[in-house]
Amino acid sequence: MSLQKPRGTQDFLPQDVEKWHYIESKARDICRRFQYNEIRTPIFEHTELFQRGVGETTDIVEKEMYTFLDKSERSLTLRPEGTAGVVRAYVENKLHGAVDVQKLYYMGPMFRYERSMAGRYRQFHQFGIEAIGSADPAIDAEVIALGYLFYEEMGLRNVRVELNSVGTPQCREQYREALRQFFQPNLDKLCKDCQSRFERNPMRILDCKVDGEYCQGAPSILEFLDEESEQHFLKVQQALTAMGIPFNINPGLVRGLDYYTHTAFEYMADGIGSITTIGGGGRYNGLVGQIGGQDKPGVGLGLGLERLLLIMEAQQIGVPPQNPIEIYVVGLGEEAEARATALVFELRKAGISAERDYLQRKMKGQLKAADRLEAAYVAILGEDELARGEIVVKTMATGHQESFALEQFVQQMFVILKSRSPQHL
Ligand code: HAM
Secondary structure: OOOOOOOOOOOOOHHHHHHHHHHHHHHHHHHHHHOOEEOOOOOEEEHHHHHHHOOOOOHHHHHHOOEEEOOOOOEEEEOOOOHHHHHHHHHHOOHHHOOOOEEEEEEEEEEOOOOOEOOEOOEEEEEEEEEEOOOOHHHHHHHHHHHHHHHHHOOOOOOEEEEEEOOOHHHHHHHHHHHHHHHHHHHHHOOHHHHHHHHHOHHHHHHOOOOHHHHOOOOOHHHHOOHHHHHHHHHHHHHHHHHOOOOEEOOOOOOOOOOOEEEEEEEEEEEEOOEEEEEEEEEOOOHHHHHOOOOOOEEEEEEEHHHHHHHHHHOOOOOOOOOOOOEEEEEOOHHHHHHHHHHHHHHHHOOOOEEEOOOOOOHHHHHHHHHHOOOOEEEEEOHHHHHHOEEEEEEOOOOOEEEEEHHHHHHHHHHHHHHOOHHHO
16 A cells, blocks of 8 residues: 555645745735744644643643654653744743843644544644733734734635633633533533533533534623723724724634633634634733743734635635746757756846756747746747857747847846846746
8 A cells, every 4th residue: 555644634736835935925024014023933842831831621632632752751742833832932032031022923834633624634834923021902903903914915805803802810710600500401411522621611612513502692701801801802992993903792702722811813714614713813811921931911823824725715816926937948959958058057046037948848849838837038049049149038928039149148138037027026
């Protein structure tokens, strides 16, 4: 039997990677404008980090982690998400000593042992941001706005922002008690998972895919918010409104991670079967302290990039070619071919993306190849041109042909290509 990739993973071939490059460049650009800087943390961490950070009663920690012992019997885990690692790096590298808010972003693979389906993978990729060091509701709104603008700039239509507040741990304790009272009469009808969630973390029941009918009429977290939480929530809404970001308050929104306080949000879009959440995040005051640092408030988001690509496909959003051939050099005859090899090298040294034939094709075949590869220009060098010290340059979009002196060819192509719009360069 031939070997296949593990379930829930994907190969990305060059035409796919082109889309990834596009998304990544857009993500980097938006982070530049919002002043978030990239951080890179390990793909695996000590298991305890996620147990403490993500939370013992979450599905992620209970059933979805790729945990293994290394050769020294240390328990390590492939990161299921990015926040815990970033917060650990923040503490370990003493970034809390900095005067300013630390605004960080990351992109990379995450791993969760989930039932795989369209939009749900065991290795998937997130673009995430974390702003650590400020409790100002304006930065919650900034984070939500960055995600919203990112989707908008990717061309997505109809992305909805669902917003909730999960308050402080104290409000949540009271809320949990109210939920227990609410679910108690139907406790034996709930699924096995929810029966165990009932004691440990009844808010998770609201997120259950099976027990939806028993959640109807459940009390809302918003009734349990204290004054401080209410004020924070209100200010986030005001800041979003000021930026013109539409949102929908959804008191049933409970995120799958334990570290959230106050703001919790998700981005939703249709187009991937039953999956509608394409990104999410929230505030996590208390997490830095829990991971071992001097306590600092934080807020962030994680956007699933496979889901973004699936929605782009569903909405037929194309990606401009990321590595177009600017010039294809056709050399005909032994001597001209040798010269063409040198010219292609000169063009490349000058910063131009250039290609040539390596399959000994005749003129017609080479022109066809240039056309298929969507080269912007084709330069033709035959024995006759070589004898005259010239090269013929054809503009593929118009069919226009012109002869250049061989000596000046590279320089002239550089000038021509420079004057074209940057997307062709
Ligand atoms: P999360 O909601 O668990 O949050 O994941 C964020 C996004 O990652 C999801 O909305 C989804 O697009 C994508 N995602 C999650 N699991 C999978 C999967 N199995 N397959 C494909 N895509 C998936 C977090 O991870 C938090 N760290 C976000 C955050 C950052 N909160 C504060 N800061």
